[in-house]
Amino acid sequence: MITFDNVSFRYKRRKPLFENLSLNLVPGHIYGLLGRNGEGKSTLLRHIAGLVFPDKGEIDVFGFKPFERRPGFLREVFYIPEEPYLPSGTVKSLSERYGSLYVNFDHGVFVKAIFQFDIFENEKLDNLSYGQRKKVIIAFALAANTKVLLMDEPTNGLDIPSKTQFKKLVLSTFNEERIIVMATHQVRDLENLIDTIIILHENKLALQAKTDEVSQLLSFQIRPELQDHEDVLYAQISPGGYKVVTKNIFGNAGQINLEYLFNAVIESPSSMKEIFDQLPVRN
Ligand SMILES: Nc1ncnc2c1ncn2[C@@H]1O[C@H](COP(=O)(O)OP(=O)(O)OP(=O)(O)O)[C@@H](O)[C@H]1O
Numbered sequence: 195m196i197t198f199d200n201v202s203f204r205y206k207r208r209k210p211l212f213e214n215l216s217l218n219l220v221p222g223h224i225y226g227l228l229g230r231n232g233e234g235k236s237t238l239l240r241h242i243a244g245l246v247f248p249d250k251g252e253i254d255v256f257g258f259k260p261f262e263r264r265p266g267f268l269r270e271v272f273y274i275p276e277e278p279y280l281p282s283g284t285v286k287s288l289s290e291r292y293g294s295l296y297v298n299f300d301h302g303v304f305v306k307a308i309f310q311f312d313i314f315e316n317e318k319l320d321n322l323s324y325g326q327r328k329k330v331i332i333a334f335a336l337a338a339n340t341k342v343l344l345m346d347e348p349t350n351g352l353d354i355p356s357k358t359q360f361k362k363l364v365l366s367t368f369n370e371e372r373i374i375v376m377a378t379h380q381v382r383d384l385e386n387l388i389d390t391i392i393i394l395h396e397n398k399l400a401l402q403a404k405t406d407e408v409s410q411l412l413s414f415q416i417r418p419e420l421q422d423h424e425d426v427l428y429a430q431i432s433p434g435g436y437k438v439v440t441k442n443i444f445g446n447a448g449q450i451n452l453e454y455l456f457n458a459v460i461e462s463p464s465s466m467k468e469i470f471d472q473l474p475v476r477n
Contacts, residue, residue: 195220196242196342196373201251203237211237213397214251221341222370226388227377228456233394235377236276239344242375243273256341269297270341274348278331280322285330286315289337298339303367307333310359325351332360336367345376349383361387381452391452393459400459403470409447411469413440414454427465428458441469 198217204210211234219225229235240246241253244260244267253260258267283291285308293299308315311329313322322330328351335343349357364387368374375392378384391408393401403411412427418435420426428439437451439458459466 197254199252201248203248224374224388225390226384227392229394272335272338272340273344276346280319296338304337343374413442414451427462
């Protein structure tokens with residue numbers, strides 16, 4: 195379990211980034227963390243990883259205070275920053291040298307992921323492109339089998355087939371004991387992968403909802419015209435008419451569009467809050 199209890203934080207000489215932020219993340223879920231540029235997504239991941247500590251409030255990660263960075267904590271939390279660092283050596287040597295830092299490291303998972311990402315085991319890490327380096331660190335992180343896996347913009351630099359492989363690999367290595375949090379702007383890449391959406395907006399948690407809750411409460415449709423639009427929470431013109439987000443009054447769960455959901459939360463935060471306040475409080 196990861197808990198933020200009334201966390202406030204600002205970088206020195208900067209405006210506040212989080213104000214009394216409370217959050218509960220539980221094992222068995224893949225969270226998608228969304229927010230506009232500079233909203234604090236990377237900073238939130240860095241708080242969980244213990245690389246930044248809060249000015250106020252408490253953070254608990256499976257019983258550890260992250261910023262103490264105890265060995266038991268470091269063995270169970272893997273953080274992939276947007277620009278990951280890789281040491282020198284071959285792809286294979288990464289797993290051989292550093293896998294033992296993680297008690298549950300599965301060399302077989304690493305080899306399989308590397309193969310599926312079309313990377314050669316004997317390739318030198320220094321010679322890899324940005325996207326290939328990203329794939330290697332993702333393969334290593336999935337093989338590390340930590341309880342917590344934090345990924346910042348994991349699909350940046352991945353080509354289209356690799357994004358599909360990425361989703362398959364994440365789902366095939368995921369289990370009920372793990373928490374995965376992915377911060378991204380590439381919302382399409384998260385479709386059918388994440389099961390819970392977190393949106394940060396203006397120093398606060400604007401939304402935390404499971405995808406099935408979103409589809410029960412909201413409807414995403416295309417309307418040829420936008421005449422009677424009182425019920426519309428968000429509309430965007432598109433080739434087939436208007437793509438709109440409305441309340442789901444008929445209760446038929448349909449497909450979610452994460453981009454429109456995000457825009458609806460940013461444009462109509464109070465209406466969205468009212469709708470999502472119907473959900474039970476998470477402890
Ligand atoms: N080390 C730092 N020192 C001072 N300010 C920082 C530092 N790191 C980030 N910031 C500032 O904190 C704010 C949040 O940054 P952060 O990278 O967490 O946002 P983000 O939501 O991940 O942004 P993006 O979507 O652009 O990647 C930004 O205004 C950024 O300039």
